[in-house]
Amino acid sequence: MSMPMHDCLIRMVEDDHPLEDYQSGIPRWCSGCGDNAVLAAVQRLCRDENLRPEKLAFVSGIGCASRFPHYMRTYGFHGIHGRALPIAEGVKMARPDLHVFVNTGDGDCCSIGAAHWLHAIRYNMNMTVVLHDNHVYGLTKKQVSPTSPKGLRSNTTPHGSYLDAMNPLTVTLGVTNVSFVAQAVDWIPEAVYAVIRAAYHHKGFSFVRIIQRCPEFLPTMWEPWLRDPEKTLLLEHEDGIAYSAGLQRIYKNRQAHDPSDIHRAREIASSIDPVPVGILYRDESVPCYEDVREAGKPRPIEMVKSGLEAELDKFTVWPDADETGRTA
Amino acid sequence: MNETLAPVREDETVEPSLPRGSLAKTAVTVLDECVVEIISDSGEGAQRCGQSLGAIAARMGNGVWTVEIIPAEIQPPARSVAGASGNRIRLGASRIANGGDGVDVVVAFNEQVLLGRVRAGELKPGCTIFLESMWRTHGDARIAAAYRETYEELVERGYLVVEVPFERLCKPVVPDPRRGKNMFVLGLLCSLFSFDLKLAREQVRLTFRKKSDTVVRANLALLEAGAAWAEDNLDVKYRIPAVRATEPQIVVNGNTSLALGVLASGMEICAMYPITPATSASHYLSEVFERVGGIVHQAEDEIAACTFAIGASYAGKCAVTITSGPGYSLKQEAIGLAVMCEIPLVVINVQRGGPSTGQPTKGEQGDLLTAIYGSHGDAPKVVMAASTIEDCFYSVITARKIAEAFNMVVVVLSDSNLATSQQPFPRPKFDEAWLAPPIDQSPVPFGTKPYDWNPDTGLIRRIVPGQPNGMHTITGLAHDRDSRVAYDPVINQEAIRARSLKLAALQKTLKAPPVFGDPEGDLLIVGWGSTRGAIEEAVTRARAEGLKVSSTHLHFLQPLQPGIREIMQRFGKVLCVEANWCDRPEDRLIDENNRRFSALAMMLRSRFLVDIDCWGEVMGQPIKPATIHDVIRARLA
Numbered sequence: 001m002s003m004p005m006h007d008c009l010i011r012m013v014e015d016d017h018p019l020e021d022y023q024s025g026i027p028r029w030c031s032g033c034g035d036n037a038v039l040a041a042v043q044r045l046c047r048d049e050n051l052r053p054e055k056l057a058f059v060s061g062i063g064c065a066s067r068f069p070h071y072m073r074t075y076g077f078h079g080i081h082g083r084a085l086p087i088a089e090g091v092k093m094a095r096p097d098l099h100v101f102v103n104t105g106d107g108d109c110c111s112i113g114a115a116h117w118l119h120a121i122r123y124n125m126n127m128t129v130v131l132h133d134n135h136v137y138g139l140t141k142k143q144v145s146p147t148s149p150k151g152l153r154s155n156t157t158p159h160g161s162y163l164d165a166m167n168p169l170t171v172t173l174g175v176t177n178v179s180f181v182a183q184a185v186d187w188i189p190e191a192v193y194a195v196i197r198a199a200y201h202h203k204g205f206s207f208v209r210i211i212q213r214c215p216e217f218l219p220t221m222w223e224p225w226l227r228d229p230e231k232t233l234l235l236e237h238e239d240g241i242a243y244s245a246g247l248q249r250i251y252k253n254r255q256a257h258d259p260s261d262i263h264r265a266r267e268i269a270s271s272i273d274p275v276p277v278g279i280l281y282r283d284e285s286v287p288c289y290e291d292v293r294e295a296g297k298p299r300p301i302e303m304v305k306s307g308l309e310a311e312l313d314k315f316t317v318w319p320d321a322d323e324t325g326r327t328a
Numbered sequence: 329m330n331e332t333l334a335p336v337r338e339d340e341t342v343e344p345s346l347p348r349g350s351l352a353k354t355a356v357t358v359l360d361e362c363v364v365e366i367i368s369d370s371g372e373g374a375q376r377c378g379q380s381l382g383a384i385a386a387r388m389g390n391g392v393w394t395v396e397i398i399p400a401e402i403q404p405p406a407r408s409v410a411g412a413s414g415n416r417i418r419l420g421a422s423r424i425a426n427g428g429d430g431v432d433v434v435v436a437f438n439e440q441v442l443l444g445r446v447r448a449g450e451l452k453p454g455c456t457i458f459l460e461s462m463w464r465t466h467g468d469a470r471i472a473a474a475y476r477e478t479y480e481e482l483v484e485r486g487y488l489v490v491e492v493p494f495e496r497l498c499k500p501v502v503p504d505p506r507r508g509k510n511m512f513v514l515g516l517l518c519s520l521f522s523f524d525l526k527l528a529r530e531q532v533r534l535t536f537r538k539k540s541d542t543v544v545r546a547n548l549a550l551l552e553a554g555a556a557w558a559e560d561n562l563d564v565k566y567r568i569p570a571v572r573a574t575e576p577q578i579v580v581n582g583n584t585s586l587a588l589g590v591l592a593s594g595m596e597i598c599a600m601y602p603i604t605p606a607t608s609a610s611h612y613l614s615e616v617f618e619r620v621g622g623i624v625h626q627a628e629d630e631i632a633a634c635t636f637a638i639g640a641s642y643a644g645k646c647a648v649t650i651t652s653g654p655g656y657s658l659k660q661e662a663i664g665l666a667v668m669c670e671i672p673l674v675v676i677n678v679q680r681g682g683p684s685t686g687q688p689t690k691g692e693q694g695d696l697l698t699a700i701y702g703s704h705g706d707a708p709k710v711v712m713a714a715s716t717i718e719d720c721f722y723s724v725i726t727a728r729k730i731a732e733a734f735n736m737v738v739v740v741l742s743d744s745n746l747a748t749s750q751q752p753f754p755r756p757k758f759d760e761a762w763l764a765p766p767i768d769q770s771p772v773p774f775g776t777k778p779y780d781w782n783p784d785t786g787l788i789r790r791i792v793p794g795q796p797n798g799m800h801t802i803t804g805l806a807h808d809r810d811s812r813v814a815y816d817p818v819i820n821q822e823a824i825r826a827r828s829l830k831l832a833a834l835q836k837t838l839k840a841p842p843v844f845g846d847p848e849g850d851l852l853i854v855g856w857g858s859t860r861g862a863i864e865e866a867v868t869r870a871r872a873e874g875l876k877v878s879s880t881h882l883h884f885l886q887p888l889q890p891g892i893r894e895i896m897q898r899f900g901k902v903l904c905v906e907a908n909w910c911d912r913p914e915d916r917l918i919d920e921n922n923r924r925f926s927a928l929a930m931m932l933r934s935r936f937l938v939d940i941d942c943w944g945e946v947m948g949q950p951i952k953p954a955t956i957h958d959v960i961r962a963r964l965a
């Protein structure tokens with residue numbers, strides 16, 4: 001039976017998703033917040049890759065950035081503080097067919113959820129993880145975060161914070177099974193898009209740190225970097241990102257970096273001035289936990305039945321046919 | 329029933345626990361029941377001996393309940409009082425549903441582990457002890473002296489101590505008698521209880537099925553040697569009447585039963601973190617789950633285990649997480665998330681003594697209120713409790729069904745008593761209806777709201793990722809019918825109402841709990857969980873004395889089953905019996921204004937406005953029927 005022509009047309013239109021198909025609601029982030037830059041890049045990626053909205057799952061924890069799934073017209077799970085990664089792992093294990101994205105902030109990922117972060121790297125499940133790092137707690141109104149610069153005056157450190165900032169890139173690059181690490185800054189949209197796109201195409205745990213400005217609580221922290229393009233280091237490679245001519249005219253401080261070189265990646269990762277932008281590390285050979293565990297394998301009823309019966313057999317005491325009903 | 333098996337009061341002279349034989353070897357004494365313990369240092373095979381004895385008894389058609397005796401440490405020092413490891417096996421002519429009171433026959437591989445049991449008050453006065461005698465002539469004078477001293481003490485206390493040189497007797501049969509004497513003891517006990525040696529041989533073959541023929545043959549030889557020694561040297565033989573089962577039975581402990589339930593429920597993902605005493609359920613599941621396409625994920629912590637299961641449930645079939653008390657506390661915030669988002673989830677809590685690290689290997693029922701009222705805010709969830717080994721299996725299947733039918737969290741409570749006890753039950757007959765249906769991936773009609781709460785039942789239609797047109801973001805924040813963050817003051821209350829109504833909707837489908845004993849009388853005992861066997865045995869004993877006592881056991885704790893009020897109204901007094909603390913009215917500071925009731929009593933009092941009394945014990949050991957029997961007598965005095 002053939003399909004009526006108008007159905008075919010509808011299908012064609014449906015299969016080609018415009019940007020609006022991924023947009024939901026009006027973001028309630030502050031104007032100038034880096035989260036907006038990430039949202040724009042991700043929605044563009046979905047359109048460019050023509051991803052089916054029902055096959056996308058955005059998982060987040062708690063914090064400004066974790067509002068992200070609400071602004072995507074896809075499936076989303078806005079969870080609890082720090083636990084975005086294990087929730088996303090459960091989603092991926094149950095449904096390897098879904099594209100899983102995680103949006104997590106510096107408090108969510110590097111503080112309350114730090115244990116999950118380390119283990120998520122080790123599991124290396126195929127998902128794109130964006131660390132929205134604005135170096136401060138925003139939703140709870142300006143407390144120091146693990147990535148805050150030392151000396152930050154916040155509501156919990158009124159005399160200045162006491163400790164040096166944690167570097168999420170070097171931490172990630174130090175964990176067994178790390179397979180993809182990239183960084184971008186929210187004020188270079190082209191780079192934000194490029195690293196998130198590369199992360200999406202990497203099979204494994206793709207960790208992208210986006211350095212963000214918090215216009216409300218840390219408005220000037222990155223001011224020197226914005227004023228001086230020399231303070232940004234663009235990482236280039238044939239296996240990495242190719243930047244537009246326009247961008248290259250502004251950002252002249254560029255360096256060839258082979259993403260398979262983990263030692264160099266660690267050196268680059270520890271630099272904050274200049275701040276590296278691009279793919280630091282990529283290893284396609286690390287196995288994904290969901291593949292190792294054979295997730296998504298078909299599971300017919302007969303398989304469950306025979307498996308259960310075989311187990312029950314082990315523990316069964318069979319009545320003796322010849323001595324049934326014997327009493328004392 | 330042999331009257332000498334009744335508990336002997338301290339003020340009475342010590343009578344033999346079991347009738348002792350004469351020199352006439354053919355004398356076989358018929359017993360109604362008997363409690364046997366085999367205890368040793370860790371690694372001497374007492375567990376295997378005890379479990380085999382239990383299985384043989386089950387094959388004979390006897391009622392059996394076996395309990396593991398577990399030291400708290402992995403490798404406790406050898407010959408230490410705290411290091412007793414082994415099994416208690418209670419054998420009976422009819423169904424046995426608990427570990428009983430005192431021990432009638434003990435086999436001990438050294439006198440120190442035996443002392444541990446003596447001091448714990450586990451031995452019946454006059455109990456028969458088979459004691460490894462090699463220590464008497466041990467090269468280390470201190471060991472020999474300790475042995476002799478203990479021997480004298482035991483004899484003085486009136487126990488019948490039979491010294492047996494187990495290792496010496498095993499030496500002609502196997503090169504390493506320390507590891508082989510357990511099967512020698514099995515042979516001895518099979519002879520003592522007149523078990524069919526053919527069944528015993530089959531059991532030994534089954535026990536060592538994964539080992540080489542040489543190992544099987546050696547263990548069979550040990551079995552025969554033990555039986556032959558008993559025939560030649562013991563002047564007594566017992567027989568416990570048995571009715572051979574006509575249907576196949578399975579013999580597993582509660583944790584294996586829970587794991588089999590997970591298998592049978594059609595759940596596909598179990599996320600867990602190791603914790604005693606729940607872990608053995610996950611051990612077993614890890615061994616077998618992959619064969620049916622399931623996955624056990626050992627997460628990095630309890631919170632990750634729970635949230636992983638929630639993520640898996642959200643995107644696929646209902647998942648399960650298995651834990652014990654401290655782990656349950658850690659999962660509480662995540663459980664609230666599942667409640668708020670209405671994600672089906674099964675949480676199994678194999679309770680242990682608390683609070684804090686408490687008594688990891690000992691039993692208690694202290695997590696009832698935290699299971700029901702736990703997580704912050706108003707987080708209604710279903711709470712069920714397994715009361716038998718069989719119940720562990722079926723409770724998981726029921727829990728999965730309820731979780732998915734109502735989009736709720738279902739907590740299944742077990743405890744360390746059920747976890748390590750074995751009791752035969754009819755082999756389950758597989759039913760396809762146990763399994764979860766395939767995940768719905770059909771398009772959702774346009775306009776369907778993810779939280780379109782039914783005004784009567786609170787129920788929603790579950791939408792799973794992958795369904796076209798169903799896209800929405802779920803959130804732990806208060807949300808409206810479209811799953812959008814709720815800023816309207818009314819919608820939060822509507823949502824709370826709907827989530828609350830689901831419990832009432834479930835409650836309407838439940839049946840009243842059955843009453844054990846007459847439907848009316850002077851005293852009703854209400855219990856839940858693993859105390860069932862002991863409570864019902866105590867009720868039986870008290871009723872035999874003419875006391876008008878009955879009991880009822882609650883399978884659902886939240887929502888409570890219907891009909892409980894009507895049952896209670898037909899009794900003069902109601903008493904909750906739990907392995908939970910409740911303040912003793914006789915304590916000087918305790919009065920009716922400050923008395924803390926046990927968990928179930930507190931719930932029933934608030935629910936039914938009835939002056940319900942309670943009694944509880946937190947000794948770490950399963951509550952004994954004799955103890956409950958005494959409580960009944962006191963309450964009806």
